[in-house]
Amino acid sequence: xxxxxxxxxxxxxxxxxxxxxxxxxxxxxxxxxxxxxxxxxxxxxxxxxxxxxxxxxxxxxxxxxxxxxxxxxxxxxxxxxxxxxxxxxxxxxxxxxxxxxxxxxxxxxxxxxxxxxxxxxxxxxxxxxxxxxxxxxxxxxxxxxxxxxxxxxxxxxxxxxxxxxxxxxxxxxxxxxxxxxxxxxxxxxxxxxxxxxxxxxxxxxxxxxxxxxxxxxxxxxxxxxxxxxxxxxxxxxxxxxxxxxxxxxxxxxxxxxxxxxxxxxxxxxxxxxxxxxxxxxxxxxxxxxxxxxxxxxxxxxxxxxxxxxxxxxxxxxxxxxxxxxxxxxxxxxxxxxxxxxxxxxxxxxxxxxxxxxxxxxxxxxxxxxxxxxxxxxxxxxxxxxxxxxxxxxxxxxxxxxxxxxxxxxxxxxxxxxxxxxxxxxxx
Amino acid sequence: xxxxxxxxxxxxxxxxxxxxxxxxxxxxxxxxxxxxxxxxxxxxxxxxxxxxxxxxxxxxxxxxxxxxxxxxxxxxxxxxxxxxxxxxxxxxxxxxxxxxxxxxxxxxxxxxxxxxxxxxxxxxxxxxxxxxxxxxxxxxxxxxxxxxxxxxxxxxxxxxxxxxxxxxxxxxxxxxxxxxxxxxxxxxxxxxxxxxxxxxxxxxxxxxxxxxxxxxxxxxxxxxxxxxxxxxxxxxxxxxxxxxxxxxxxxxxxxxxxxxxxxxxxxxxxxxxxxxxxxxxxxxxxxxxxxxxxxxxxxxxxxxxxxxxxxxxxxxxxxxxxxxxxxxxxxxxxxxxxxxxxxxxxxxxxxxxxxxxxxxxxxxxxxxxxxxxxxxxxxxxxxxxxxxxxxxxxxxxxxxxxxxxxxxxxxxxxxxxxxxxxxxxxx
Numbered sequence: 001x002x003x004x005x006x007x008x009x010x011x012x013x014x015x016x017x018x019x020x021x022x023x024x025x026x027x028x029x030x031x032x033x034x035x036x037x038x039x040x041x042x043x044x045x046x047x048x049x050x051x052x053x054x055x056x057x058x059x060x061x062x063x064x065x066x067x068x069x070x071x072x073x074x075x076x077x078x079x080x081x082x083x084x085x086x087x088x089x090x091x092x093x094x095x096x097x098x099x100x101x102x103x104x105x106x107x108x109x110x111x112x113x114x115x116x117x118x119x120x121x122x123x124x125x126x127x128x129x130x131x132x133x134x135x136x137x138x139x140x141x142x143x144x145x146x147x148x149x150x151x152x153x154x155x156x157x158x159x160x161x162x163x164x165x166x167x168x169x170x171x172x173x174x175x176x177x178x179x180x181x182x183x184x185x186x187x188x189x190x191x192x193x194x195x196x197x198x199x200x201x202x203x204x205x206x207x208x209x210x211x212x213x214x215x216x217x218x219x220x221x222x223x224x225x226x227x228x229x230x231x232x233x234x235x236x237x238x239x240x241x242x243x244x245x246x247x248x249x250x251x252x253x254x255x256x257x258x259x260x261x262x263x264x265x266x267x268x269x270x271x272x273x274x275x276x277x278x279x280x281x282x283x284x285x286x287x288x289x290x291x292x293x294x295x296x297x298x299x300x301x302x303x304x305x306x307x308x309x310x311x312x313x314x315x316x317x318x319x320x321x322x323x324x325x326x327x328x329x330x331x332x333x334x335x336x337x338x339x340x341x342x343x344x345x346x347x348x349x350x351x352x353x354x355x356x357x358x359x360x361x362x363x364x365x366x367x368x369x370x371x372x373x374x375x376x377x378x379x380x381x382x383x384x385x386x387x388x389x390x391x392x393x394x395x396x397x398x399x400x401x402x403x404x405x406x407x408x409x410x411x412x413x414x415x416x417x418x419x420x421x422x423x424x425x426x427x
Numbered sequence: 428x429x430x431x432x433x434x435x436x437x438x439x440x441x442x443x444x445x446x447x448x449x450x451x452x453x454x455x456x457x458x459x460x461x462x463x464x465x466x467x468x469x470x471x472x473x474x475x476x477x478x479x480x481x482x483x484x485x486x487x488x489x490x491x492x493x494x495x496x497x498x499x500x501x502x503x504x505x506x507x508x509x510x511x512x513x514x515x516x517x518x519x520x521x522x523x524x525x526x527x528x529x530x531x532x533x534x535x536x537x538x539x540x541x542x543x544x545x546x547x548x549x550x551x552x553x554x555x556x557x558x559x560x561x562x563x564x565x566x567x568x569x570x571x572x573x574x575x576x577x578x579x580x581x582x583x584x585x586x587x588x589x590x591x592x593x594x595x596x597x598x599x600x601x602x603x604x605x606x607x608x609x610x611x612x613x614x615x616x617x618x619x620x621x622x623x624x625x626x627x628x629x630x631x632x633x634x635x636x637x638x639x640x641x642x643x644x645x646x647x648x649x650x651x652x653x654x655x656x657x658x659x660x661x662x663x664x665x666x667x668x669x670x671x672x673x674x675x676x677x678x679x680x681x682x683x684x685x686x687x688x689x690x691x692x693x694x695x696x697x698x699x700x701x702x703x704x705x706x707x708x709x710x711x712x713x714x715x716x717x718x719x720x721x722x723x724x725x726x727x728x729x730x731x732x733x734x735x736x737x738x739x740x741x742x743x744x745x746x747x748x749x750x751x752x753x754x755x756x757x758x759x760x761x762x763x764x765x766x767x768x769x770x771x772x773x774x775x776x777x778x779x780x781x782x783x784x785x786x787x788x789x790x791x792x793x794x795x796x797x798x799x800x801x802x803x804x805x806x807x808x809x810x811x812x813x814x815x816x817x818x819x820x821x822x823x824x825x826x827x828x829x830x831x832x833x834x835x836x837x838x839x840x841x842x843x844x845x846x847x848x849x850x851x852x853x854x
Contacts, residue, residue, distance in 0.1 A: 021598045029725060074453070118809065120815055226656070255852055256850065263852070263853055324606065328675075337725065368460060370552070370843075371458070371843065372843055374843060377849055377850055377853045378545060378846060378847075378848030378849075378850070378851045379853050381852075381853040382848075388547055389547070391543055400554050406844075416800065417799065418803075419801070419803065420805075421809075422804055423682065423805070426809050426814065
């Protein structure tokens with residue numbers, strides 16, 4: 001009996017999910033043809049609605065917070081879940097900023113004529129329907145939906161169960177914004193339940209969903225990538241390296257390393273491992289001092305430990321760890337070649353930086369390191385769509401297919417070829 | 428006992444496959460940094476080797492042909508499998524043509540400066556390792572390997588078991604070409620066995636293979652897409668449409684429709700369904716006459732049947748069928764809107780064409796039809812990388828992720844961001 005009931009429940013959920021997928025697909029066809037003005041008006045209407053409905057969002061968030069506290073969630077998780085006036089205003093502002101971005105749809109990506117007179121043009125078009133699976137931060141609801149709308153894509157959102165009330169209240173504002181300008185409500189939808197079974201069904205809706213973007217911890221992303229039948233844009237961990245070359249300006253190295261590690265330790269572009277060229281040990285002591293003074297735990301190999309007694313011993317595990325915390329692993333290498341070997345073995349191909357005044361060494365590093373972002377004489381913390389001038393981003397892709405590095409509105413488009421002739425037939 | 432042996436056999440195969448994957452990955456790191464001259468010299472050396480070893484390739488192919496005949500393969504399959512002097516020369520020429528193409532690696536895809544002085548550049552890089560799974564045409568061995576090499580990618584090839592001898596002989600030439608210029612042999616490899624189990628393992632080698640490209644029938648592609656844990660660039664069927672609008676030039680419509688259907692019926696860009704605007708029925712009779720005279724079977728709706736007694740009745744199935752044969756389905760529609768509705772429902776999003784002298788109608792069709800290639804006043808048979816001026820192609824992608832439409836050397840690249848600073852830290 002209970003198995004039967006469960007099965008019936010599964011059928012109901014499947015039917016709901018199929019209806020949701022169909023509605024998203026139909027909405028995406030309308031969004032794809034919506035003029036820029038209409039999309040931007042919707043984004044602004046969404047922002048206005050979020051401001052008007054702030055009290056409702058806050059009280060929904062209180063419910064989520066109370067439940068999370070009762071469940072004994074960690075302080076870090078509670079902080080991610082929390083919304084306040086400032087964060088709500090941040091969501092509204094974010095949507096307005098996305099409205100200001102150029103329209104990524106309809107861009108001409110190239111045009112050329114063929115000897116037979118055919119005129120060929122490559123034009124950017126939306127991807128279609130994007131499924132976004134995220135964890136506890138409720139503001140992702142607005143951020144992700146905004147970028148999807150700007151790029152002409154319908155969005156299906158699946159937030160964590162702990163943020164369900166907050167996400168529902170935010171979604172309500174987004175859908176109000178869509179309706180205000182006559183765009184379909186189904187352009188932004190949430191799964192009907194936070195039940196894990198719904199995610200399983202979602203990841204199999206190949207007919208209705210074009211791309212899955214998981215945002216969150218490594219566990220979530222690996223689970224989604226393993227299970228999904230739909231292409232996945234992975235935003236995996238950032239084990240980022242900064243290499244201080246023998247030809248580095250010592251003062252510049254100090255400034256950059258401190259920033260790369262300690263500006264914000266919880267972002268994926270934070271440096272986790274520092275590689276120091278052996279001759280650069282001569283000016284490495286102040287770098288370690290700065291880090292330790294700023295509250296960073298330094299784990300080093302024997303030579304680094306010899307430099308400073310406060311340095312603890314790094315183990316093999318350290319070279320493969322994304323701390324997302326005030327911890328750094330430090331190793332001595334013999335020049336750029338060994339630095340690049342270390343990076344090839346341990347990097348997550350996110351972002352790596354070299355500090356050197358030697359242009360030849362820098363050129364080798366920038367050319368040979370196989371990461372989404374390679375940086376010369378600056379901080380890995382610049383690995384960010386906003387800092388790149390791309391406006392908002394949905395994350396940093398560590399894969400090579402479709403989009404690599406920061407994923408903004410442009411990266412959420414595909415293209416089509418438009419061919420104009422005057423009667424040509426193929427010989 | 429037999430189960431144990433099988434398991435041991437499985438372990439051996441797994442070990443072989445892992446070794447192959449590792450070797451490909453190592454080779455790809457070298458290829459990624461190989462200068463254009465070296466890659467092009469290798470392509471030319473491969474072509475020369477194919478010409479020198481033509482007798483060996485032909486005798487290997489005779490073995491495959493004899494086995495295929497003994498197994499009673501169809502005439503069409505035998506023709507695909509067959510190599511002769513002309514086809515071998517075609518392979519060699521193809522490799523030389525790929526050598527002439529511009530290097531897709533290292534292209535600057537954009538560069539801009541940030542207000543803080545950071546200089547950002549997007550540079551094309553290879554994808555890494557590409558797995559290609561194909562059916563009986565042995566020439567794909569050379570064509571696919573050539574494009575992969577040009578784009579700096581290592582290739583792992585899995586051809587059909589029926590072409591195993593031919594493919595081995597061709598691979599031998601390709602690897603000779605690589606060795607001749609000092610590039611690693613493992614830049615092009617074949618699976619150690621044509622056993623299906625090897626494909627299963629291949630599709631799970633996420634650590635070593637970056638992209639899977641299946642080439643062949645719908646069955647193969649769907650199987651690969653369902654099973655693969657690695658991203659797949661799908662080249663699914665081409666249910667291509669040509670729409671003859673009321674404002675079409677009647678003579679142009681005749682010429683284009685005949686070419687779009689009958690120039691070559693077995694390619695994915697061949698038109699399978701003809702949509703005729705009701706007012707265009709007035710000049711549709713000669714279009715049907717031309718098709719029938721050229722040996723095409725015409726299946727139509729009631730109005731089309733009324734035009735010509737030789738037209739048989741189309742069933743619902745016809746609108747969703749890729750004939751790849753001298754058969755066409757023909758339907759009357761009410762204007763471009765109904766034509767686009769039919770296309771949205773039945774197209775495989777490959778290529779669709781409109782014939783009209785009305786620029787407004789054409790613009791609507793080109794903008795609103797969601798296919799990889801949309802064509803105005805020309806033949807769908809132009810859906811081809813070569814005809815687009817892209818040089819060789821590995822197929823036509825019907826997906827929207829990464830590459831859409833013809834997939835040439837450029838589409839086999841990713842990119843990275845190179846950031847040049849002079850000491851900037853992030854505030």
